[in-house]
Amino acid sequence: xxxxxxxxxxxxxxxxxxxxxxxxxxxxxxxxxxxxxxxxxxxxxxxxxxxxxxxxxxxxxxxxxxxxxxxxxxxxxxxxxxxxxxxxxxxxxxxxxxxxxxxxxxxxxxxxxxxxxxxxxxxxxxxxxxxxxxxxxxxxxxxxxxxxxxxxxxxxxxxxxxxxxxxxxxxxxxxxxxxxxxxxxxxxxxxxxxxxxxxxxxxxxxxxxxxxxxxxxxxxxxxxxxxxxxxxxxxxxxxxxxxxxxxxxxxxxxxxxxxxxxx
Numbered sequence: 001x002x003x004x005x006x007x008x009x010x011x012x013x014x015x016x017x018x019x020x021x022x023x024x025x026x027x028x029x030x031x032x033x034x035x036x037x038x039x040x041x042x043x044x045x046x047x048x049x050x051x052x053x054x055x056x057x058x059x060x061x062x063x064x065x066x067x068x069x070x071x072x073x074x075x076x077x078x079x080x081x082x083x084x085x086x087x088x089x090x091x092x093x094x095x096x097x098x099x100x101x102x103x104x105x106x107x108x109x110x111x112x113x114x115x116x117x118x119x120x121x122x123x124x125x126x127x128x129x130x131x132x133x134x135x136x137x138x139x140x141x142x143x144x145x146x147x148x149x150x151x152x153x154x155x156x157x158x159x160x161x162x163x164x165x166x167x168x169x170x171x172x173x174x175x176x177x178x179x180x181x182x183x184x185x186x187x188x189x190x191x192x193x194x195x196x197x198x199x200x201x202x203x204x205x206x207x208x209x210x211x212x213x214x215x216x217x218x219x220x221x222x223x224x225x226x227x228x229x230x231x232x233x234x235x236x237x238x239x240x241x242x243x244x245x246x247x248x249x250x251x252x253x254x255x256x257x258x259x260x261x262x263x
Contacts, residue, residue, distance in 0.1 A: 003237070004027070005030065005076040009033070010031035011042055014080060014180065014225050018229045022232075030054045032056055033056075033057055036057045039056055061103060069114045070114060077111070078232065079127065081103070084191065086189050086191050090201060100145060104145075104148035104151075125169075126235070126238075128235050129155070132176055135150045135153040135176065136153070136176065153176070160172035177228045177246075178220075181223055182225065193206060231247045
């Protein structure tokens with residue numbers, strides 16, 4: 001069945017690849033981006049690939065942009081837009097944490113509430129939250145980001161139960177990508193080094209941390225987004241999606257083992 005699917009954060013990475021994959025399957029895709037320049041670049045790529053998609057700017061932290069959803073008959077909302085932040089909780093500026101919560105949790109929830117108005121009225125719809133396996137297991141120096149994903153995954157599970165109780169055929173699911181090579185992870189981990197000067201508790205360890213992060217990502221990251229895009233497609237097209245989809249599967253399995261053994 002052809003669906004109208006709106007995806008946020010479609011200018012780069014997983015969001016961009018999912019938008020094209022869904023459009024190629026015949027869905028009417030509304031691919032939204034954080035900035036107008038990203039929208040222009042995505043439109044140009046659509047033209048180059050002869051792929052029809054409606055592309056426009058939607059900054060989820062902007063109320064006027066969020067209200068662009070009002071009156072649109074959206075079948076699936078994919079909450080993909082997000083911000084990364086890193087650093088030790090012992091010293092990171094809490095305003096940095098507030099900012100990432102504002103984007104990843106609060107603005108995402110506000111956009112979801114706008115979409116839910118139409119879905120509940122039509123008694124049909126699906127909302128997908130793109131969380132992370134970082135929202136399943138605490139990760140040192142990634143907690144400013146990881147905490148938001150813990151919150152997002154919990155919010156999605158609670159909202160799913162609420163929608164089930166409401167009985168209006170609105171489905172909620174969580175997509176949890178593992179480490180995938182899009183550049184997002186590197187940009188996020190590098191952010192802390194912009195402020196970790198000589199006063200940082202971990203300044204003496206910074207060089208070794210950079211080397212370890214580079215090696216870790218080289219070992220763990222999937223080379224492309226195909227596995228997680230397949231999960232997004234499956235959840236978008238399902239009549240009753242599962243609560244949780246994880247990819248690559250080996251990373252999800254590793255997280256489950258770590259939790260079993262008390263990590």
